[in-house]
Each structure stands twice: as C-alpha cells, then as structure tokens.
Amino acid sequence: MKYKILVTGCGGDIGQSIGKILKEFTACELLVGCDMSDQNPASFIYDHFQKVQAISSPEYLSEIKAIISKYSIDLIIPVSEPELRFYTQNKSLQLQLNCPVLMANLEAREIGFDKLATVNFLKKEGLPYPKTEIFEEVENPTYPFLIKSRFGSGSKALFIVKNEKQFNFYKEMCSGFIAQELLENDDEEYTCGLFRDKTGNTKYLIYRRTLMDGGHSGFGEVVENEDISKLLKEIAVKINLLGSINIQLRLTSKGPIVFEINPRFSSTVMFRHIMGYQDLIWSIEDYFELPISTYIAPKIGTKFYKGFFEYVK
Incomplete structure (x- = not known):
C-alpha cells in the first residue's frame, strides 16, 4: 500500500527535512507540500508545492480542502508550531478536513x-522540575533567573534577569511570560x-x-x-x-x-x-x-x- 502525503508549513527547515525523508520513503506515492510563503526551496523537494494562506486566515481551511481533493491526500503532516497549536486549540478542524492529521496525542x-502546564505536569507526576511561576506574580526574586514566553518556542523570547534593574525593566515589557529557575x-x-x-x-x-x-x-x-x-x-x-x-x-x-x-x-x-x-x-x-x-x-x-x-x- 502506498500513500499520498501532504506536508503543511513545508518551507522551513523542519519541513524541508521531512520532505527529503519522505522522498526516500517507499510507502509514499506522492508528496505534496504547502506553505504561506513561496520564498523557500520546497518546490525543489516536493512533487507538488502550493502557496496557501496562513492558518489564521479564513481561507486556510478551504485551500487545504482543495489540495486534499485535488491530489486525493491520505495523510496530512503539519510542521509549523503555529499550525500545531491551532489544531490543538481547534479540535474540530481535523473533522472538517475529513483527512487524518499526523500529530502527537492531544495531552502531549x-x-x-504551555510551559507552565509542562512544569505543573512534571510536579503533579512527581518528576523533577524547575521552579517556575508567572512573571507578574514574582515578588522576591532570587537572581539570576530566566524569563521566557509561556507559549512561545525557541530561544528568541528568553532572557536572563541578573539584578533588580533588569527585573523592573522586563516586568514592564514581558506580560504573559514565566519566571523560571536558571538551572546549573x-x-x-x-x-x-x-x-x-x-x-x-x-x-x-x-x-x-x-x-x-x-x-x-x-x-x-x-x-x-x-x-x-x-x-x-x-x-x-x-x-x-x-x-x-x-x-x-x-x-x-x-x-x-x-x-x-x-x-x-x-x-x-x-x-x-x-x-x-x-x-x-x-x-x-x-x-x-x-x-x-x-x-x-x-x-x-x-x-x-x-x-x-x-x-x-
């Protein structure tokens, strides 16, 4: 049995890597990719590439449905984190697409x-965790410590707070962040x-x-x-x-x-x-x-x- 696979958000580094792997996967009959930008090398990697709207756009769903229908897609693999978050928050989206979506289980x-939920999960299950709290609720900080976006990814929105001056500065601009123990x-x-x-x-x-x-x-x-x-x-x-x-x-x-x-x-x-x-x-x-x-x-x-x-x- 061979399958026709659609990779969404395929233009980034992960999407390109996934495309290269699937091109060598014998069970993949057809490899289709889409991304909100066409300024990437996805068209060199995928059998077919199509530019689509961002997942936050009202047109996203209809555009993905059109691709599914055009190529008789058997499986969707969403790659970008905004897409995966959107699927997680909108649980009916997969049913609307009427096509299976390959992701880790919902609980994971x-x-x-949610980085705060991650720490709460570890704590609840008796596993080691770094001391973490909502940044706005920190009153007597122990320096140095980290602040980072509660829902963001990567290290761009991550700062080390070393003193009171920095603490006051970041508190004015980093609403919704978490404060976390700086691990040794x-x-x-x-x-x-x-x-x-x-x-x-x-x-x-x-x-x-x-x-x-x-x-x-x-x-x-x-x-x-x-x-x-x-x-x-x-x-x-x-x-x-x-x-x-x-x-x-x-x-x-x-x-x-x-x-x-x-x-x-x-x-x-x-x-x-x-x-x-x-x-x-x-x-x-x-x-x-x-x-x-x-x-x-x-x-x-x-x-x-x-x-x-x-x-x-």
Missing part, C-alpha cells in the same frame, strides 16, 4: 505548548527524541547539543545516561504518549531536570533519521498499522553537524 500537545550546568544541556507507538513500545535518543542562533541545534553528540533514560520512559507513560515529541533538559547535581517538552518533530529530524532514529517514518507506519521499522541505535559518541544546502532556479 496541550502540556507541551549550561554545558550539560540535552535534547531527547521520544517516540511511543500504539502498543506502548518506546524508543528514544539522547544527545548533548550546542545551539545555533535562533535556538536550533548546530552540533550534537549521542550519549547514554541511565537517569535520563529512566526519566524519558516515565514521561512517555505519564503523558500517555502516542507519536513523537522532543524533550529538553539539563543534567544537574540533582539529576536530569526537564525544562521544555516540544510536542512536534524536531529540527534535528533529519540527523536522527540518518542515525537510525526514524521517528517520522515510525509515526506514519504506526498510524497506518504497518510493521514499524527496526531501530538500530547509533553508537555512543556519534556526532552530527548542521550544514546548509543551496538551490538555484
């Missing part, structure tokens, strides 16, 4: 897309891929990372850590995980502490795929009840580096 998305050991930050299928079988990949500008992983090294492995397995069970998510944590003197759960495919989806951690393919196979490809874990110490590729038309 609702928790992961900034050189011990890890990104972990976590996948769980319908049968409860869990796979994960742990690597120490170095961030580029914009919060993307520019370099990483695969590691093995029993404490992190145990924590990942616990999170998968307690969040009722179905699908693929991304866990960010630091290894501290108190053990691993999660500070973010990203309920989507990671910007390192291609690196992981090359190293054998093929969570995109597993997710599709699991949805269509195909045999899930075997995971051959990469060797400890395997390194990856972020590069660039140019297209000329």
Whole structure:
C-alpha cells in the first residue's frame, strides 16, 4: 500500500527535512507540500508545492480542502508550531478536513505548548522540575533567573534577569511570560527524541547539543545516561504518549531536570533519521498499522553537524 502525503508549513527547515525523508520513503506515492510563503526551496523537494494562506486566515481551511481533493491526500503532516497549536486549540478542524492529521496525542500537545502546564505536569507526576511561576506574580526574586514566553518556542523570547534593574525593566515589557529557575550546568544541556507507538513500545535518543542562533541545534553528540533514560520512559507513560515529541533538559547535581517538552518533530529530524532514529517514518507506519521499522541505535559518541544546502532556479 502506498500513500499520498501532504506536508503543511513545508518551507522551513523542519519541513524541508521531512520532505527529503519522505522522498526516500517507499510507502509514499506522492508528496505534496504547502506553505504561506513561496520564498523557500520546497518546490525543489516536493512533487507538488502550493502557496496557501496562513492558518489564521479564513481561507486556510478551504485551500487545504482543495489540495486534499485535488491530489486525493491520505495523510496530512503539519510542521509549523503555529499550525500545531491551532489544531490543538481547534479540535474540530481535523473533522472538517475529513483527512487524518499526523500529530502527537492531544495531552502531549496541550502540556507541551504551555510551559507552565509542562512544569505543573512534571510536579503533579512527581518528576523533577524547575521552579517556575508567572512573571507578574514574582515578588522576591532570587537572581539570576530566566524569563521566557509561556507559549512561545525557541530561544528568541528568553532572557536572563541578573539584578533588580533588569527585573523592573522586563516586568514592564514581558506580560504573559514565566519566571523560571536558571538551572546549573549550561554545558550539560540535552535534547531527547521520544517516540511511543500504539502498543506502548518506546524508543528514544539522547544527545548533548550546542545551539545555533535562533535556538536550533548546530552540533550534537549521542550519549547514554541511565537517569535520563529512566526519566524519558516515565514521561512517555505519564503523558500517555502516542507519536513523537522532543524533550529538553539539563543534567544537574540533582539529576536530569526537564525544562521544555516540544510536542512536534524536531529540527534535528533529519540527523536522527540518518542515525537510525526514524521517528517520522515510525509515526506514519504506526498510524497506518504497518510493521514499524527496526531501530538500530547509533553508537555512543556519534556526532552530527548542521550544514546548509543551496538551490538555484
């Protein structure tokens, strides 16, 4: 059986990586991509590319429906975080499209897309968590500490508050942010891929990372850590995980502490795929009840580096 797949928000780095992976996926018969911008190389990667309105536009739904009908799409994979948030907040959207949408389970998305809800989840389940509160409610701060957007992604809306002057400055401009404990050991930050299928079988990949500008992983090294492995397995069970998510944590003197759960495919989806951690393919196979490809874990110490590729038309 082969499938016709639509990837929305396909022009960004994750969408491009997903397109390259699916072009090599034998079960993908036709690969269609759409994005709100055509100033990207998606047309070089996808069999068909179409520019569409932003998901907040009233025309979005009709445009996606038209693509589904035109190409007889079997599965939609939304890539951009605004889209995934929109699907999470508008639960009837998938029914209106009358086409399956591949995402992590609703509980994982609702928790992961709200950083305060993430911490409350960890606390409720007895898992390690960083001290966190709504920034406007902070009265006697202990410096330094972090403030970051409660609902945003990446590291652009993230600041370290070191003194009272900065505290007062940010309090005037950062409404809706959260204040969070600044975890020790900034050189011990890890990104972990976590996948769980319908049968409860869990796979994960742990690597120490170095961030580029914009919060993307520019370099990483695969590691093995029993404490992190145990924590990942616990999170998968307690969040009722179905699908693929991304866990960010630091290894501290108190053990691993999660500070973010990203309920989507990671910007390192291609690196992981090359190293054998093929969570995109597993997710599709699991949805269509195909045999899930075997995971051959990469060797400890395997390194990856972020590069660039140019297209000329």
